Amino acid sequence: MEENRVAHHEKLIVIGGSAGSLAVLFKLLPKLRSDLSIPILIVLHRRSSGDSSLADLLATKTDIPITEVEDKDQIMPSHLYLAPSDYHVLIEKDFTFALDYSEKVNFSRPSLDVTYESAADIYGESVVGIILSGANEDGTKGILEIKRNGGTIIAQDPQTAQMPVMPQNAISQAKIDRIYSVTEMADFINGI
Amino acid sequence: MLNDLFDIHGYDFTSYSKASLKRRIVRLYSLDKFPSFAELRYRVKTDGNYLKRFVEEITVNVTEMFRDPTFYQALRTDVLPILGTKPFIRIWHAGCSTGEEVYSMAILLKEAGLLNKTLLYATDLNPTVLEKVRKGIFPLTQMKQYSESYIGSGGQKDFSSYYTANYGQAKFDSELSEKIIISTHNLVSDSSFNEFDLILCRNVLIYFDKELQDRVLKLFDASLGSLGYLALGTKETLKFSAVQNSYKQLNREKIWRKIV
Numbered sequence: 001m002e003e004n005r006v007a008h009h010e011k012l013i014v015i016g017g018s019a020g021s022l023a024v025l026f027k028l029l030p031k032l033r034s035d036l037s038i039p040i041l042i043v044l045h046r047r048s049s050g051d052s053s054l055a056d057l058l059a060t061k062t063d064i065p066i067t068e069v070e071d072k073d074q075i076m077p078s079h080l081y082l083a084p085s086d087y088h089v090l091i092e093k094d095f096t097f098a099l100d101y102s103e104k105v106n107f108s109r110p111s112l113d114v115t116y117e118s119a120a121d122i123y124g125e126s127v128v129g130i131i132l133s134g135a136n137e138d139g140t141k142g143i144l145e146i147k148r149n150g151g152t153i154i155a156q157d158p159q160t161a162q163m164p165v166m167p168q169n170a171i172s173q174a175k176i177d178r179i180y181s182v183t184e185m186a187d188f189i190n191g192i
Numbered sequence: 193m194l195n196d197l198f199d200i201h202g203y204d205f206t207s208y209s210k211a212s213l214k215r216r217i218v219r220l221y222s223l224d225k226f227p228s229f230a231e232l233r234y235r236v237k238t239d240g241n242y243l244k245r246f247v248e249e250i251t252v253n254v255t256e257m258f259r260d261p262t263f264y265q266a267l268r269t270d271v272l273p274i275l276g277t278k279p280f281i282r283i284w285h286a287g288c289s290t291g292e293e294v295y296s297m298a299i300l301l302k303e304a305g306l307l308n309k310t311l312l313y314a315t316d317l318n319p320t321v322l323e324k325v326r327k328g329i330f331p332l333t334q335m336k337q338y339s340e341s342y343i344g345s346g347g348q349k350d351f352s353s354y355y356t357a358n359y360g361q362a363k364f365d366s367e368l369s370e371k372i373i374i375s376t377h378n379l380v381s382d383s384s385f386n387e388f389d390l391i392l393c394r395n396v397l398i399y400f401d402k403e404l405q406d407r408v409l410k411l412f413d414a415s416l417g418s419l420g421y422l423a424l425g426t427k428e429t430l431k432f433s434a435v436q437n438s439y440k441q442l443n444r445e446k447i448w449r450k451i452v
Contacts, residue, residue, distance in 0.1 A: 092211045118215070
């Protein structure tokens with residue numbers, strides 16, 4: 001177990017989503033085993049209010065601890081992180097988070113591209129990028145970058161997505177490793 | 193490249209957050225279509241005008257009025273009534289960028305009847321953005337959102353009474369700007385220059401590494417009078433800093449009071 005925790009310190013799953021992705025997380029999170037050691041960062045497009053209640057809401061769906069990212073937080077194993085509204089989330093070489101309040105990217109802050117690209121840079125082949133339902137094209141560029149750095153990329157099956165544009169766009173532009181339903185996604189994560 | 197900037201121009205970015213800085217430089221490199229990284233580096237080294245652009249672009253100058261309305265509400269209800277008991281109030285907006293937060297603060301002070309005994313010091317490392325603070329002119333297209341945030345902060349007036357609209361711009365009243373003292377100040381290299389009752393530095397420390405954050409927090413500590421207030425961005429914290437034991441957080445908002 002201890003060994004496992006150390007090894008997984010340098011791995012990360014980044015789940016990104018926009019419109020329609022909250023319903024997916026509500027189904028996905030309860031299916032994750034509570035002793036999962038790999039950290040997961042969730043980046044969602046959301047309204048730009050300083051409202052932090054989304055983390056509380058997601059916490060009701062899982063036993064894994066979940067917190068909204070604060071600047072310079074150390075990425076810990078067995079932990080879920082949620083990108084705060086109105087900040088981009090970047091990752092530093094020492095596996096801490098860095099927040100960024102610069103221009104919106106793809107009309108979005110947080111932008112999935114920004115976080116996927118940063119995760120690709122730091123984690124290389126040890127990152128899994130998952131792209132969920134959404135109505136715009138944010139995320140595709142970042143997913144490509146994860147692939148280019150040797151990481152694994154997964155898209156929600158557009159047929160199961162409320163808004164198929166985002167996963168579909170990623171699938172048509174990147175060599176997606178897996179196209180998954182929510183249940184398959186949970187099995188994959190639990191098997192890491 | 194960061195060493196060039198420091199050696200030749202005296203700008204020290206070596207303690208900035210690497211992840212953010214790298215992203216800003218890559219962004220500018222592609223925005224200005226340099227054929228190679230070496231050419232960007234050469235241009236920064238040799239072209240003074242381009243250096244200005246470089247510094248403006250790699251530092252983040254995104255800001256807005258009344259961002260996080262509940263924060264401004266906390267200032268109205270918890271901080272200003274206490275500051276109001278003083279004969280004279282000094283406030284420092286450190287890293288103020290184009291000044292939207294400074295004008296928001298001036299409006300709060302005016303509504304609390306405190307503006308006439310207050311001075312607002314607005315500083316940034318970047319002279320170009322300070323010119324905008326001096327003018328107090330912001331895009332009219334933003335005013336609808338700013339007005340909503342103003343109301344969310346507890347504002348009860350007609351927000352448009354604070355500015356004059358003209359040619360797509362909103363010029364804020366000179367009554368507000370008269371109380372604003374503008375100066376360049378680099379948090380990395382410059383020292384304390386006055387004693388303040390309230391220091392606001394929101395979403396600036398996120399671009400610094402932990403060690404520089406700690407240094408800047410010590411600078412703020414040295415610049416705050418006893419029982420003064422320090423306000424940071426909603427996702428920033430004192431928890432990694434040596435000064436944290438001298439401060440008490442007010443409530444859910446990121447406002448601390450110096451208790452020693």
